Amino acid sequence: MAENVLSINNLKTQFSTQDGTVYAVDGLSFDVVAGQIVGLVGESGCGKSTVAMSIMRLLPRQGQIVDGQIRVGGRDLVPLTEPQMQKVRGNDIAMIFQDALTTLNPTMKVGRHLIQPLQIHRKMDERAARAYAIELLDHVGIPDPAARMETYPHELSGGMRQRVMIAMALSCDPKLLIADEPTTALDVTIQRQIMDLILRLRDETGAGIVLITHDVGVVAEVCDRVVVMYAGKEVESGPTEEIFMRPRHPYTIGLLNSSLGLNDDRTQPLQAIPGLPPSLVHLPEGCRFAPRCRHATDQCRQMPPLEMVRADHAAACWHKEEVYAEFTQ
Numbered sequence: 001m002a003e004n005v006l007s008i009n010n011l012k013t014q015f016s017t018q019d020g021t022v023y024a025v026d027g028l029s030f031d032v033v034a035g036q037i038v039g040l041v042g043e044s045g046c047g048k049s050t051v052a053m054s055i056m057r058l059l060p061r062q063g064q065i066v067d068g069q070i071r072v073g074g075r076d077l078v079p080l081t082e083p084q085m086q087k088v089r090g091n092d093i094a095m096i097f098q099d100a101l102t103t104l105n106p107t108m109k110v111g112r113h114l115i116q117p118l119q120i121h122r123k124m125d126e127r128a129a130r131a132y133a134i135e136l137l138d139h140v141g142i143p144d145p146a147a148r149m150e151t152y153p154h155e156l157s158g159g160m161r162q163r164v165m166i167a168m169a170l171s172c173d174p175k176l177l178i179a180d181e182p183t184t185a186l187d188v189t190i191q192r193q194i195m196d197l198i199l200r201l202r203d204e205t206g207a208g209i210v211l212i213t214h215d216v217g218v219v220a221e222v223c224d225r226v227v228v229m230y231a232g233k234e235v236e237s238g239p240t241e242e243i244f245m246r247p248r249h250p251y252t253i254g255l256l257n258s259s260l261g262l263n264d265d266r267t268q269p270l271q272a273i274p275g276l277p278p279s280l281v282h283l284p285e286g287c288r289f290a291p292r293c294r295h296a297t298d299q300c301r302q303m304p305p306l307e308m309v310r311a312d313h314a315a316a317c318w319h320k321e322e323v324y325a326e327f328t329q
């Protein structure tokens, strides 16, 4: 059986603001095994990126993990000091951010972005690090990699910059890769290429991947498992095909109806989910999706528990079987 590279248990991350406490992640649990891609999906503001920043321990000053464990390779990261985390980042976990242009240092050549971490984490000398950096750029499909080492990020296209970030993320052979909206800023053709690259690298390296996205179509095509988040909570999770063929939560169905796959016809209109996600400071009582849910009843004034509906498929909805029955009609 493949080992868990990531195990999150009852994670609670909060932010202190002038308006009150923001309950950004509220009791989330999931695992990622080696070689698996787990999609974390939900609308903007549902807490997905806070999960990524909690794993990386890169929360802003107002943010705090107040409960739970984040185990990477069996070690809980939550109690680690910043110097200890610096060793974990890059060595055990790497992250691909959404916008390469703002993540890469505009004053630093592409080569230096790759050489520095190799010198720090893998103790390579300049010559060996340079040679390996060229190999990495070649590996992620950058043409003429030796010449690209001498360019600045703004001289590359969006797709090429994303490939540079992926090369950086892979440079220290991490066990766990977190990709936060890695294709959002790219056009459709380049999205396809970047997702194909991530899949190929998963197969070659055996790394576990957390893919954070609002795009259910991307999840359907590349993820082994999916965790659907709404207002800081997991509302449904399981194997991707099971979740998409037999969804039990109205929010999952709403996301499915409002998304396109990478190969879908983009001229067809999408169905939006009515309303907006709630404020994470002033959360509704009971089911957080209730104000937007046409299946809501009085029972939904109580928080629905996350329950197994089939082997390995969990959903948090009081009316999951009626919701599923309607979906299959």
Ligand code: SF4
Pocket: 249, 250, 251, 287, 288, 289, 290, 291, 293, 294, 295, 296, 297, 300, 304, 316, 317, 318, 319, 320
């Ligand atoms: S518990 Fe009620 S309000 Fe919440 S998703 Fe299910 S039916 Fe809708």
